[in-house]
Amino acid sequence: MLVLDGTPIPQQSYYRLIAEDSALTHVSLRNNKIDAEGAKLIGQALSTPKSTNKNLTSLNLAYNHLSDQGADHIAQGLRLNRTLLCLSLAHNGIGDEGALKLAEVLGPFALTHEETVERRWLLLGRDSERQKSPATRRADSKGERPLSHHSSTSLERSKDKPSRATSKKKDTPKKDEKPGAANQGTGSEAAAGKGGASGKKEENKLGKKPSDTKVPRSKGARSGGKEKRPPVIELEGKGSVVQQKPVEQLETVSPLLDSAEHRDGKLFIPGNSTLASLNLMGNSLTARSLPSLLSSLLSQGDARLGKVGTGLLRLNLARNSFPLDCDSFTKIQETLSVRDPLTKNPASRSPEGEQVQPA
Numbered sequence: 001m002l003v004l005d006g007t008p009i010p011q012q013s014y015y016r017l018i019a020e021d022s023a024l025t026h027v028s029l030r031n032n033k034i035d036a037e038g039a040k041l042i043g044q045a046l047s048t049p050k051s052t053n054k055n056l057t058s059l060n061l062a063y064n065h066l067s068d069q070g071a072d073h074i075a076q077g078l079r080l081n082r083t084l085l086c087l088s089l090a091h092n093g094i095g096d097e098g099a100l101k102l103a104e105v106l107g108p109f110a111l112t113h114e115e116t117v118e119r120r121w122l123l124l125g126r127d128s129e130r131q132k133s134p135a136t137r138r139a140d141s142k143g144e145r146p147l148s149h150h151s152s153t154s155l156e157r158s159k160d161k162p163s164r165a166t167s168k169k170k171d172t173p174k175k176d177e178k179p180g181a182a183n184q185g186t187g188s189e190a191a192a193g194k195g196g197a198s199g200k201k202e203e204n205k206l207g208k209k210p211s212d213t214k215v216p217r218s219k220g221a222r223s224g225g226k227e228k229r230p231p232v233i234e235l236e237g238k239g240s241v242v243q244q245k246p247v248e249q250l251e252t253v254s255p256l257l258d259s260a261e262h263r264d265g266k267l268f269i270p271g272n273s274t275l276a277s278l279n280l281m282g283n284s285l286t287a288r289s290l291p292s293l294l295s296s297l298l299s300q301g302d303a304r305l306g307k308v309g310t311g312l313l314r315l316n317l318a319r320n321s322f323p324l325d326c327d328s329f330t331k332i333q334e335t336l337s338v339r340d341p342l343t344k345n346p347a348s349r350s351p352e353g354e355q356v357q358p359a
Contacts, residue, residue: 001024001025001026001027001028002017002024002026002027002028003028004017004027004028004029004032005028005029005030005031005032006030006031006032007032008032008033009032012034012035012037012038012041013041014029014032014034014038014041014042015038015041015042015044015045016045018042018045018046018053018056018059019045019053020045020051020052020053020054022053022055022056023055024055024056025055025056025057025058026056026057026058027056027058027059027060028059028060029059029060029061029064030060030061030062030063030064031062031063031064032064033064033065034061034064034065034066034070035064035065035066035067035070036065036066036067036069036070036073038064038070039061039064039066039069039070039071039073039074040070040073042059042061042073042074042077043073043074043075043076043077043078044073044076044077045077046074046077046078046081046084047077047078047079047080047081048080049080049112049114049115049117049118049256050118052080052081052082052083052254053081053083053084054083055083056083056084057083057084057085057086058084058085058086058087059084059086059087059088060086060088061074061087061088061089061092062088062089062090062091062092062279063090063091063092064091064092065092065093066089066092066093066094066098067092067093067094067095067098068093068094068095068096068097068098068101069098070092070094070098071089071092071094071097071098071099071101071102072097072098072101074087074089074102075098075101075102075104075105076105078102078105078272078275079105079109079115079255079272080115080254080255080256081272081274082255082272082274082309083274084274084275085274085275085276085277086275086276086277087275087277087278087279088279089102089278089279089280089283090279090280090281090282090283090316091281091282091283092283093283093284094280094283094284094285095283095284095285095286095289096284096285096286096288096289098283099280099283099285099289099292099293100289100292102278102280102293103289103292103293103295103296104271104292104296105271105272106271106272106273106275106293106296106297106299106300106312107271107295107296107299107300108261108268108269108270108271108299109268109269109271110263110266110267110268111256111260111266111267111268111269115256116267118256119256119257119260119267122254122256122257123257126257255269255270255272256269258270271296271299271300272309273300273309273310273311273312274309275309275312276309276310276311276312276313276314277312277313277314277315278312278314278315278316279316280315280316280317280320281316281317281318281319281320282318282319282320283319283320284320284321285317285320285321285322286320286321286322287322287323287326287328287329290317290322290326290328290329290332291328293315293317293328293332294328294331294332294335296312297311297312297315297332297335297336298335300312301335301339310339311339312336312339313336313339313340314336314339314340315332315336317329317332
């Protein structure tokens with residue numbers, strides 16, 4: 001949370017605090033003399049057709065100099081922003097024109113030419129991913145696998161070669177030991193007979209070719225041949241290949257990909273239903289802008305099922321320039337009384353109508 005109340009900056013570079021890569025979630029910029037030009041920069045930081053802030057959830061711009069033009073710029077930033085939950089524009093000299101611009105983005109609105117072009121590009125990218133054939137996906141997945149794996153058979157052959165070489169080395173000293181075995185038979189005839197018989201057996205064994213000699217396989221080689229190797233997928237799941245793959249991050253779906261409706265030659269998409277609290281207290285709204293605000297609230301209630309966000313839950317219109325017994329204002333209060341959870345706890349509001357943060 002960042003609070004910079006009462007700290008005017010000549011260049012009005014507050015927008016840098018809520019840029020696309022900003023990690024701030026709560027920003028308060030009250031009483032900083034922010035005018036329409038500063039509001040334009042803040043609105044562009046909230047969202048454009050190509051970028052949007054994905055972390056900011058609360059923005060307080062009360063007691064500045066936004067006027068209707070500044071409210072229009074903030075409304076432009078709310079068109080494609082689906083993160084901001086609470087917005088305070090209290091005491092900013094906003095009249096009916098600025099309120100109408102804010103009401104426009106809360107309900108279904110028509111896309112501009114730039115937004116329509118960006119929507120087409122996004123749809124083309126999404127369709128190309130969906131039309132990607134399964135064979136191509138398998139080929140891509142195979143391309144990420146290791147080039148080869150040593151099989152158990154190749155391992156056995158590599159182990160058998162040194163074992164045969166060692167058998168030849170073991171056979172050569174047996175030929176040299178043949179005269180020694182004959183010399184041991186001179187002690188007695190029985191011993192000589194046994195020595196002669198053993199000598200003949202050794203001669204028969206040595207008479208065989210080295211290639212005919214069977215070399216027993218080690219237990220390790222035999223068990224390795226019968227060992228069941230896990231599938232390649234499991235090897236990838238436990239090996240270093242998966243560790244080299246980038247971690248897939250969940251991305252926020254652009255509102256431009258929402259279901260659209262063609263009407264009067266224009267393309268309409270659902271309005272901003274993420275913003276839950278809007279404070280317009282202490283401005284110059286009259287009864288002329290209230291029907292548009294009421295219409296946006298009712299449209300949010302009709303389209304709220306299955307949509308992202310809850311719709312506007314709280315709209316503070318106190319201390320404006322319309323009578324409290326105005327029919328549209330009464331209907332707005334009735335509509336919000338069903339949604340607003342704060343109506344059950346009036347103590348959670350400050351005297352200025354803003355929510356009190358718990359300690």
